[in-house]
Amino acid sequence: MAALSCQSFKTSEKRDIKYIKRFIGHKIDENWEEMDVYCYDHKINDNRDLAYVFKLIWKNHKLTNMKPEEESNILILHYCRKGTFKPNEA
Numbered sequence: 001m002a003a004l005s006c007q008s009f010k011t012s013e014k015r016d017i018k019y020i021k022r023f024i025g026h027k028i029d030e031n032w033e034e035m036d037v038y039c040y041d042h043k044i045n046d047n048r049d050l051a052y053v054f055k056l057i058w059k060n061h062k063l064t065n066m067k068p069e070e071e072s073n074i075l076i077l078h079y080c081r082k083g084t085f086k087p088n089e090a
Contacts, residue, residue, distance in 0.1 A: 001028065001030060001035075001079075001080060001081050002028040002029070002030065003028070004024065004027055004028060005027070006027075009023075011023075011050070012050070013049065013050045013051040013054065014049055014050070014051065015049060015050050016046065016047055016048060016049045016050075017037050017044045017045065017046050017047070017048050017049075017050075017053075018032075018046040018047065020037060020050075020077065021033075021035050021037060021046065021079070024079050034081055034082050035079050035080065035081065035082065036079065036080055036081075036082050036083075036085055037077050037078070037079050038077065038078045038079075038080070038085055039053050039057045039058055039075070039076070039077055039078075040057060040058075040061050041087040042057050043085070044057075044077070050075060053075060053077070054075050058075050058076075
């Protein structure tokens with residue numbers, strides 16, 4: 001699966017994961033239905049919006065080295081082909 005040429009973008013917290021998958025699929029010329037999206041090691045369902053992911057997953061992990069003002073504006077998601085995700089092993 002190809003990498004995005006632009007690794008960050010701004011969008012509304014009301015956007016759902018299905019929208020994000022469609023956006024990524026369009027950018028990398030892949031079928032969005034064959035993708036999974038993760039935040040940390042949590043697979044995110046297509047119907048979840050970014051506000052949910054930010055509040056219930058991202059904010060509960062303090063694994064970033066970001067300043068609080070940066071962390072409040074950033075959400076890091078990972079995408080991969082369905083069934084190929086390998087969690088980070090510390």
